Amino acid sequence: MSDMVAIAVRLGLYLDLMPLFGLPMFGLYTLRGAERASGSVLRFRSVLATMALVGVGLSMLDMMVLAASMGGLPINQVDRATVNHLISSTTIGTVWQVRVAALLLVLYFSVVGWRRPAFALWSLAVTAAVALATLAWTGHGATGEGLQGWVHLGADTTHLWAAGIWVGALFALCFLIFRPTARMTIDHIHLYHRALDGFSKVEAALVGLLILSGVINSWILIGPSRLGSLFTSLCGLLLVAKLILFGVMLMLAAANRFFLTPYLAATIETGNTSSAIKALRRSFVIETGCALAILERFPQPLNREGFQRL
Numbered sequence: 001m002s003d004m005v006a007i008a009v010r011l012g013l014y015l016d017l018m019p020l021f022g023l024p025m026f027g028l029y030t031l032r033g034a035e036r037a038s039g040s041v042l043r044f045r046s047v048l049a050t051m052a053l054v055g056v057g058l059s060m061l062d063m064m065v066l067a068a069s070m071g072g073l074p075i076n077q078v079d080r081a082t083v084n085h086l087i088s089s090t091t092i093g094t095v096w097q098v099r100v101a102a103l104l105l106v107l108y109f110s111v112v113g114w115r116r117p118a119f120a121l122w123s124l125a126v127t128a129a130v131a132l133a134t135l136a137w138t139g140h141g142a143t144g145e146g147l148q149g150w151v152h153l154g155a156d157t158t159h160l161w162a163a164g165i166w167v168g169a170l171f172a173l174c175f176l177i178f179r180p181t182a183r184m185t186i187d188h189i190h191l192y193h194r195a196l197d198g199f200s201k202v203e204a205a206l207v208g209l210l211i212l213s214g215v216i217n218s219w220i221l222i223g224p225s226r227l228g229s230l231f232t233s234l235c236g237l238l239l240v241a242k243l244i245l246f247g248v249m250l251m252l253a254a255a256n257r258f259f260l261t262p263y264l265a266a267t268i269e270t271g272n273t274s275s276a277i278k279a280l281r282r283s284f285v286i287e288t289g290c291a292l293a294i295l296e297r298f299p300q301p302l303n304r305e306g307f308q309r310l
Contacts, residue, residue, distance in 0.1 A: 005075065006065045012058045013135060014295050020051045020106065021128035021161065022168010024121040030172075030198035036117035041191065042172060048124060049110035055103045055131060063087065063096055095137045102131035132164050133157045152220045159213035162206045167295075169199045170288045177281055189273055193264050196280075200257040207250065245290045252287045256280070 027036050027044065038045035067082045068075040087093035105127040113120035136156040176192050218239070260283060264276040 003069075006062075006069060009058055009062045009065055010135075011295065013055065013062065015292075016051050016055045016058060017128070017132040017135065018160070018164040018167040018295075019171045020048060020055065020168075021125065021132045021164040022166065023048060023172055024124040024128065024168075025165050026169050026172045026195075026199070027121045028118070028125060029202055030169075030195045034117075035191070036121055038114050038117070038120075042175065044121070044124075045110055045114060048128075049107055052103045052107040052110060055106075056100055059096060059100055059103070063093075066092070092138055095134050098137075099131050099134040102127045102134070106131065129161060129164075132160050136160055148220060151216065155213040155216035155220075158209055159217060162209040162213065165202070166206050166210075167291055170284060170291060173199065174284050174288055177277065177284060184277075186268070189264075189268060189277075193261065193268065196256065196261045196264070200261065203253055203257065207253070210246070242294050245294050249287050249290045249294075252283050252290075256283055256287075 023042070023044065027042065031041055035041045063083055063086060064075055064078050067078045067086055070086070071078065071082060087096060106124055109120055109123040109127065113123055136153060136159075173192075173195060176188075176195060179188065260276065260280050264273065264280065267273040267276045
């Protein structure tokens, strides 16, 4: 039961911290000028502040779950002294402090930083990137040693950042495309087309980073000698399923870039955009569903051995 709680909390952190980083990045590479202000296109202030608070709460719960796991106790029997010891006297506690500090900075910039929207988005992106990277610092990427350990940690962090930018873009694009039809003016449709075009320009780089970092991680975790066991073990089958879902996301991304986005541009000229918008909505629902399914198997909390190595 405790393992299931740990996995659920870890999944919650991924679902929270990825878009927390990806949303301000979306604002930086897609929106322009006054569009970056909170509430102009996206409600950055309220959404990011809420996500930062959720991240702090999940981080506290994560530390309690870890303390319960290390002591072999139910979570409701963990005492404050044990939690304080983990936070103040272990490497994983130091990483936890960095995450919480970064999330509190995200909360600060979300609330007070909007006199200069570009500065606010850059500050939010940097601090959220630190918070997201701590998930790699407390995962399997942090248990290696020597040069290989650093390569694994770097690849794991890069994988998280690239995935965060992609997931954040999916969240933002879904929010824009699912605006009620009655409120979807021609200016909004033009903005959505530009947002799609802006995302397509960074998508190729994200795909490259995800593939490269994924190959490095798989090579280190699985190794060439165990490639044959991919189809005979549960972990191997889950990895294959994740790769298949990622392939589906790549096909949908290609369809969006080379077919649906140009189709939307053509329908803007004719004034009948309903069919293009419906096709884009279907595509992004499926792509977001694939991303969530991949994340469901992504989080892997440390076991006792991994914790001791940290």
